[in-house]
Amino acid sequence: MSIAYVSTCRFDAWSVLLRYIYIPWGEFMTNGDIDQQEAIRLRNQELEKLLAACALSDRKAFARLYSMTSAKLYGVVLRILNRDDLAQDCLQDAYIKVWNNAGNYRSQMAAPLTWMSAIVRNQALDLLRKRKREVMESNDNGLPEQIDGALLPLEGLTRTDDGKRLGNCLEQLKEQQRQVIALAYFKGLTHDELAAYTETPLGTIKTWIRRGLDQLRRCLES
Amino acid sequence: MMPENEQQDSNTLAGEYVLGTLQGQDRIDFERRLDSDRQLQGEVDAWHQRFAPLLDDIEPVTPPKAVWDQIAHRIEPGQPTHEKSSGFWNSLSFWRNLGMVAATLVLALGMTLMTTRQQGMEIDSIMVVLNDQYRTGWLVGAHASEGFLNVKAVEPTELPKGKVCQLWMEDERGHLHPIGLLPHNGSQQMDLPNAMSTQNRFKVSVELMDLLPKDKPSNEIVFEGNLTEI
Secondary structure: OOHHHHOOOOOOHHHHHHHHHOOOOHHHOOHHHHHHHHHHHHHHHHHHHHHHHHHOOOHHHHHHHHHHHHHHHHHHHHHHHOOHHHHHHHHHHHHHHHHHHHHHOOOOOOOHHHHHHHHHHHHHHHHHHHHHHHHHHOOOOOOOOOOOOOOOHHHHOOOOHHHHHHHHHHHOOOHHHHHHHHHHHHHOOOHHHHHHHHOOOHHHHHHHHHHHHHHHHHHHHO | OOOHHHHHHHHHHHHHHHHOOOOHHHHHHHHHHHHHOHHHHHHHHHHHHHHHHHHHOOOOOOOOHHHHHHHHHHOOOOOOOOOOOOOHHHOOOOOHHHHHOOHHHHHHHHHHHHHHHHHOOOOOEEEEEEOOOOOEEEEEEEEOOOOEEEEEEOOOOOOOOOEEEEEEEEOOOOOEEEEEEOOOOOEEEEEOOOOOOOOOEEEEEEEEHHHOOOOOOOOOEEEEEEOEEO
């Protein structure tokens, strides 16, 4: 460890957060966009502080965090699980996870809601996989909540700049590529399951996903 | 420098990891690399960010009140707050920042966490103290009415043996008062020297453990910041 390096670290911690959230293309935005960005920045700032307080075991801060985020995250869980009872149990476990791991949140890596959404999504996918195993063990072919007609919320990607950009890039993929990526993301389907569900050879599925991801990355970075 | 095709492979693997299609031994191997490979960690984070709008744009739905009641009950002091399921994301790799912490430190953190949980005090304001990597080194929560701080180590700066980080508070006249030593693990409570204000500035210096100054830092300030109200 270099003490000299430490000595360069002289600034207020919250100014770092502001730097990460700052949007450099402000001059091209309308007043409405700026207001929205400012609202997001302030919300993120508050969520960061609440997560830090949760890490220090402040239950009141956790209650506030829940009130600010639970509708958003419940929407995510419902989209993945499609069943109220499962979604409510899943949401409960996900928040316990947030409480237990708030000290592991790193603002440099993701916005607070992105981090929490990832926890919720993974919790929901875990539950789907567990139910899948149970169904396989009972030789039951039905898994109604896993695959349904409303599983691709890609057409809703129009509310934010990032959403529009991702939506545009997904549009450039082949329909099948888009489908398998969405099925994997929202329903936790493996390569084998995707091959079976779409009645496509396994090798083709792997190629679709690999190329699809590569295309997506290039498009988003361009 | 990594060849372009190798870089591309690792990027696509990171994408498949986040997507969830990387399974079995490939996933285990990937997570093993992820524990120590900062570049790979960055790629995984980037994929989380790329896919984030898929979740961000989902319509919010207010959950029933019973969900919060259950959660609130589970975080009551004395209640076990273990999680029911244990999927891949409970692995060390998902919480990879913990991977940087030695096993003994994890144990110490857990013990301290249990103690502070039982107290369950509300925090008035908070400060993030950055480490030498510009990451969260410590969290400082102020219980102003009670006159003390709760300081928790997150990723403390690694210091040579015999050196410690000392926390100071600056009063209105610019005088520094020693508050305590930032813990290398776990949490620590520190008394405040006088009636505090959220305006008070805090500073951190690196000192020799055996020669701790009482009047002013003997070495330069490595961090300064303020508490912000929550």
